[in-house]
Amino acid sequence: MDVHLTIHGRQNLAGQLYRQLRAGVMDGRLAPGQRLPSTRELALQLGVSRKTTLDVFERLIAEGYLRSRAGDGTFVADAMTRLSPPPTKPATSPATGSIWDEIDDALPMTRTEAPPDYDFVGGVTDKRLxxxxxxxxxxxxxxxxxxxxxxxxxxxxxxxxxxxxxxxxxxxxxxxxxxxxxxxxxxxxxxxxxxxxxxxxxxxxxxxxxxxxxxxxxxxxxxxxxxxxxxxxxxxxxxxxxxxxxxxxxxxxxxxxxxxxxxxxxxxxxxxxxxxxxxxxxxxxxxxxxxxxxxxxxxxxxxxxxxxxxxxxxxxxxxxxxxxxxxxxxxxxxxxxxxxxxxxxxxxxxxxxxxxxxxxxxxxxGYFAKHLRRMHKEYAARRAALLERLRGDLAQWFTPLPSAAGIHLVAAIRAPHDEAAVIRMAASGSVGLYGTAGMFARAAPRPALLFGYGGIDVAGIQAGLGRLADALSSLRGRAEGPLRQG
Incomplete structure (x- = not known):
């Protein structure tokens, strides 16, 4: 028999054996017409009672996956030939024929890789509080x-x-x-x-x-x-x-x-x-x-x-x-x-x-109102820390846009720096930054970054912006190097 059967523990033995045999039939490892071991032989091989193998075979026969010939044995049912063999290479999904084939992702989906050490993603909140x-x-x-x-x-x-x-x-x-x-x-x-x-x-x-x-x-x-x-x-x-x-x-x-x-x-x-x-x-x-x-x-x-x-x-x-x-x-x-x-x-x-x-x-x-008051105070502190740095040591690269509310703010990138280049540079230091270019439909995008502070505390803001400043300083140093040599 071309199927490796494994019994784990002593719980639900019949269920384990049924699922493995059925899967072998469905994916073609047990071919139509193939003869299976006897229930006694299979019970000895797996170390289970013969009643367990009998129950499994009877269920598979009743459901049409196996057939039994008196005095000859138990075989995979011939009807299984109607099952298509598994593809040898990934199949191409059919087109839906709708707008969903034409549009890009609205926003980045949940990250599958490790998140950055300091993430300024917008629209998230701090569940720790x-x-x-x-x-x-x-x-x-x-x-x-x-x-x-x-x-x-x-x-x-x-x-x-x-x-x-x-x-x-x-x-x-x-x-x-x-x-x-x-x-x-x-x-x-x-x-x-x-x-x-x-x-x-x-x-x-x-x-x-x-x-x-x-x-x-x-x-x-x-x-x-x-x-x-x-x-x-x-x-x-x-x-x-x-x-x-x-x-x-x-x-x-x-x-x-x-x-x-x-x-x-x-x-x-x-x-x-x-x-x-x-x-x-x-x-x-x-x-x-x-x-x-x-x-x-x-x-x-x-x-x-x-x-x-x-x-x-x-x-x-x-x-x-x-x-x-x-x-x-x-x-x-x-x-x-x-x-x-x-x-x-x-x-x-x-x-x-x-x-x-x-x-x-x-x-x-009253829990919600109390929570809002607490978060308002917390987000105000985070916003103040972010603005202080953007208007301070980072002012040579960014100009924060006026914003009096919410849990994010946007900072324009000073020329000649490029939005994508700044994001890549920050990522090299495990700082997550996000541009606004994809949010423009007809108007000419202005290079800018959206700094979310809902999910990053004051200490994280300070540390993340410190890494960003170091990365941008190295970028400026490389850009100015040839000029100094000339």
Whole structure:
């Protein structure tokens, strides 16, 4: 027999033997018509009881993998000839024939190699500072609630307690006043954008968005058949006068423009709302990390200024708790509420109810507000340390752009240094840096780096920027060497 059988331990012997024999038949190592050892002989070889081998053979015969001839033995069934032999070389995957064959990755996926010693990746949080003891109590509460309930599908809009908690939190922190029934819980902000596009945009219609802007949103809109038109930004945010008149949706990040960081001025906010009302367009406000504001007074959200019902407000817990939670929310204009609930139901019905119940308790019991205050203080210290170095010993290479909120900031690279070259140089010292060139769609990219400080503490910032300064000094030394010799 051309199959090596191995028994590990003394647990589930029949199961081990069944899986190995079936795999041998399926992958062709046991050919159709091949004779197998007798059950007695196989039991002696493996050191198991004959009952074990008999049970396995009877199961494989019953399932059609083997056949038995009285007085002759047991053989691999002839029907197995219909199985195609395994490929001798990796097969080429068939094309999907859709936009997914044409687009690049929206953002770098999870690293498979060892992460750098000092990683300035954006959009991540520091889980070491999360109050997991309180979270465990909230999860235990959610488990008790689930244990008492019956197994059933729930409201596609989310659990009532969490929707109430979100409505209360937004009214206090972002001046977004809404009834809890208007809140729809989603799997992160990205699903909120997906649902809004599905219910509000037909294929071929125009969605306008900032340039530079958030690549996953741009790719999502295009994948759903929209025609995405990039609109330039300046120091006041989106240039409203540059909006295409036929845009059916405008996607903006007004509290902390992604990626550059500037807030949209009040004048621009009012102009955008007036434009949307005039043109019958939906404005999608992505307030992805507006909770963290470090300078000046809090800026009004677009939703809080909206009297005409043209703004869908999108938020997420990925930047306030951690991305793995996969909880976001949307407060749409009233006419879209029913359609969004229907779209959510036929998409994945609803998010994990246990997570929703736990998060609701975490918020309603005050743990979330306490955690935010602590993280605001921590991120303020990290931001200050980063800016001090960028404006100090690193000022000859970088100019930080104005940014008063969020957990990342962008620094322009001073000429003549190249974005890719600086990133490679930093990587040689195990410092993870990330450029912004891929976030521009039509506008000419300006060499710049996005410094995320959500996942790296003050000590790491100082050490990482120290290595970066050493690497850049060596780069400058090599560039200037020939000049000194001349």
């Amino acid at each position: 999360f109050p997991f003891d309180q979270w465990r109590r909230c999860v235990s509460h959610a488990l008790r609630i689930q244990a008492r309930g019956r197994g059933a599908y729930h409201d596609p809009a989310g659990e009532q307690e969490l929707r109430l908690a979100v409505a209360r939190y937004l009214a206090f922190s972002r001046a977004v006043v809404s009834h809890w029934q208007e809140v729809i819980i989603t799997q992160g902000a990205q699903q909120a954008l997906d649902l809004l596009t599905r219910v509000a945009i037909r294929p071929g219609e125009v969605i306008a968005m900032e340039d530079p802007g958030y690549p996953p949103a741009r790719i999502l809109f295009a994948a759903l058949g929209a025609r995405v038109v990039p609109v330039p930004v300046d120091e006041e945010g989106l240039i409203v006068d540059a909006l295409p008149p036929n845009a059916r949706m405008v996607y903006v990040t007004p509290s902390h423009q992604f990626p550059l960081g500037m807030p949209m001025s009040l004048e621009r906010r009012l102009a955008l709302l007036a434009w949307a009302q005039q043109h019958g367009a939906l404005v999608v406000e992505d307030d992805y990390d507006g909770e963290y504001r470090f300078e000046g007074r809090p800026m009004e959200s677009l939703k809080s200024l909206d009297t005409a019902g043209v703004v869908a407000y999108v938020g997420t817990f990925s930047k306030t708790i951690f991305p793995e939670l996969r909880v976001g929310y949307v407060i749409p204009p009233a006419p879209l509420g029913t359609a969004l609930r229907r779209a959510r139901q036929v998409s994945d019905w609803h998010s994990c109810t246990m997570t929703q119940i736990a998060l609701a308790k975490f918020m309603l019991d």
